Amino acid sequence: MTTTKATTGRGTTAPGGTAATGPAVTAEDVRRRVRALLDAHGTADRTAFLRARFDAGLAWVHFPEGLGGLGAPGGLQAVADAELAAAGAPDNNPRANGIGLGMAAPTLLRFGTPEQQARFLRPLWTGEETWCQLFSEPGAGSDLAALGTRAVLDGDTWTVDGQKVWTSGAHTARWAILVARTDPDAPKHRGITYFVCDMTDPGVEVRPLRQITGEAEFNEVFLTGVRIPDAHRIGEAGDGWRVAQTTLNNERVAIGGQRTPREGGMIGTVAATWRDRPELRTHDLHQRLLHGWVEAEVARLTGERLRQQLAAGQPGPEGAAMKLAFARLAQQLSGLEVELLGEEGLGYGDWTMVRPDHVDFLGRDAGYRYLRAKGNSIEGGTSEILRNIIAERVLGLPPEPRTDKDVPWKELPR
Numbered sequence: 001m002t003t004t005k006a007t008t009g010r011g012t013t014a015p016g017g018t019a020a021t022g023p024a025v026t027a028e029d030v031r032r033r034v035r036a037l038l039d040a041h042g043t044a045d046r047t048a049f050l051r052a053r054f055d056a057g058l059a060w061v062h063f064p065e066g067l068g069g070l071g072a073p074g075g076l077q078a079v080a081d082a083e084l085a086a087a088g089a090p091d092n093n094p095r096a097n098g099i100g101l102g103m104a105a106p107t108l109l110r111f112g113t114p115e116q117q118a119r120f121l122r123p124l125w126t127g128e129e130t131w132c133q134l135f136s137e138p139g140a141g142s143d144l145a146a147l148g149t150r151a152v153l154d155g156d157t158w159t160v161d162g163q164k165v166w167t168s169g170a171h172t173a174r175w176a177i178l179v180a181r182t183d184p185d186a187p188k189h190r191g192i193t194y195f196v197c198d199m200t201d202p203g204v205e206v207r208p209l210r211q212i213t214g215e216a217e218f219n220e221v222f223l224t225g226v227r228i229p230d231a232h233r234i235g236e237a238g239d240g241w242r243v244a245q246t247t248l249n250n251e252r253v254a255i256g257g258q259r260t261p262r263e264g265g266m267i268g269t270v271a272a273t274w275r276d277r278p279e280l281r282t283h284d285l286h287q288r289l290l291h292g293w294v295e296a297e298v299a300r301l302t303g304e305r306l307r308q309q310l311a312a313g314q315p316g317p318e319g320a321a322m323k324l325a326f327a328r329l330a331q332q333l334s335g336l337e338v339e340l341l342g343e344e345g346l347g348y349g350d351w352t353m354v355r356p357d358h359v360d361f362l363g364r365d366a367g368y369r370y371l372r373a374k375g376n377s378i379e380g381g382t383s384e385i386l387r388n389i390i391a392e393r394v395l396g397l398p399p400e401p402r403t404d405k406d407v408p409w410k411e412l413p414r
Contacts, residue, residue: 025061025072027079033058033070034083046090050126058084059092059125063109067121075308092127095358099169100124100131102254104177107247111194111235120175120196130357132173133251134164134197134221135244139414141166142385144179145188145241146412149223151180151195153230153237158182158195160203160226166379170206170219172357173199177247178228179240184410186238191409194240196232203227213371214351217359248381252319255326255380259307260300266333266369267296269362273340280340289340292333299325317393320386327376327383330361334373337366345370 033056041052053059054068058080063069070076084091094101105124108117123129140147149162160180170176176197183191197204203226208216235243263271274281274289303322338345348367361372377383391397404412 025070025076027076030058030061030070030072030076030079031083034080034087038084038087038089043087043089047126047128049090050092051122053084053089054122054125060105063121067109067117068125092125096172097124097127097130098254098358099133099173099177099251100129100175103133103247103251104131104175106250107177107194107234107243110246111243115231116196116234124175129174130169130172132167132170132176132199133247134167134170134176134178134223135247136166137163138165142382144244145192146409146414147179147181147192148414149178149180150184151182151193151228153182156230158193158228158230158233160195160197160223160228162223164221164223165218166209167206167219167221168217168379169357170199170221171208171355175199176221177234179244181409182237182240185408187406188404188409188412189241190238192240192244193237194234194243195228196234197223197226197228198232201226208353208355210353211372212374213368214353216353216355249317249319251380252323252386253306255323255376259303262297262300263293264300265296265362266330266337267293269369270333270337270340273337277340280342285336285340288336292329292336295325296329296333299329317389320381320389321394323380324383324386324390327373330373330376334366334369338370341366 037053037056037058041049043049057063057065057068057070057072059068061070061072061076061080062074064071092101101124105121108120112120120129124131134149135144135147137147137149147162149160149164151158151160158180160178162180164178167176176199178195178197179192180195181191182193185191199206203224205222205224206219207222209218209220210216211218234240270289271293274286299322302325306318306322309318345366347365349365359372361369364372381389388400392399
């Protein structure tokens with residue numbers, strides 16, 4: 001059994017991620033801060049401006065002061081974003097660091113030490129340091145808790161050996177959020193620890209995984225003798241599964257709960273083709289388009305309600321429903337688009353093997369969208385696993401029997 005060292009002072013931020021004291025921040029307060037930021041710094045130097053925006057509390061307004069926020073209601077972020085966009089201010093290119101912004105940051109906020117938050121949050125938000133996620137393994141995908149990557153403590157340093165797979169952006173990332181097994185004698189959910197891994201460590205090897213689209217946005221990552229200081233452990237040793245749930249809940253919301261206008265996203269692309277190309281129309285395709293439009297609008301409004309709930313606290317299992325709906329709709333509508341276009345839908349623009357820093361789903365052709373959407377029901381939690389989460393944690397249905405729940409991980413068949 002691995003010996004671990006107790007550390008205190010972790011998780012000092014309230015679960016809701018807001019400051020607990022001070023006068024309430026208003027929309028006018030936010031506008032005033034934006035004007036002061038623009039007057040003091042201008043927008044010519046992108047990195048300097050983004051750093052100044054973080055320091056002014058306008059990065060995540062609901063984060064505590066000093067960590068890019070104002071301890072304000074989350075809904076005021078839209079006020080800051082709109083004012084800055086109207087002024088032509090640069091953004092932090094969120095598509096290129098989705099894992100850092102949508103998953104690592106809220107996890108660090110909830111479980112990180114003050115030192116970890118001070119070190120990682122600012123360059124994460126400005127985009128100076130991008131992040132990836134070292135969770136899934138060849139033998140631990142849907143059943144993530146079965147992971148076998150090992151971390152052994154030697155003094156104040158952990159040595160990590162193992163393999164991760166389906167890692168988005170590992171080829172560009174500076175840091176990774178990593179879960180590894182630190183106690184093989186404990187049941188699988190209770191022997192896991194959560195770390196921040198330096199992707200520049202010489203023991204980290206990243207290999208591209210080419211997908212059906214021709215791109216290699218995903219990677220497999222081999223960890224051989226990777227050294228992680230104990231100061232980069234997030235949460236207590238052995239408590240990594242609980243920490244990872246915060247990451248995974250935020251991941252599902254980030255994938256399925258993105259704010260879009262009416263007829264935004266995939267349904268907007270298909271509807272535009274329908275309106276612009278009357279010669280492609282048939283009665284059957286019209287009925288399917290109407291059905292898809294209604295479902296997309298229901299999903300959009302449900303997402304708005306979920307975001308309002310999230311403004312008052314951490315994301316819960318409800319995010320699984322949004323991610324499930326997103327995957328189903330993306331596959332349904334991309335298939336409808338290909339059928340609507342007929343022979344044109346069979347074309348494919350470019351099969352060159354590239355390693356992009358983000359997925360340009362709407363910026364490509366119909367063939368790309370059709371193929372890329374197949375991964376939506378796998379990434380971020382398979383649709384089958386998400387249905388279990390909804391059944392058990394949202395609807396309160398009896399869980400499936402789990403005979404391995406209390407068995408030491410090392411005794412499980414593999």
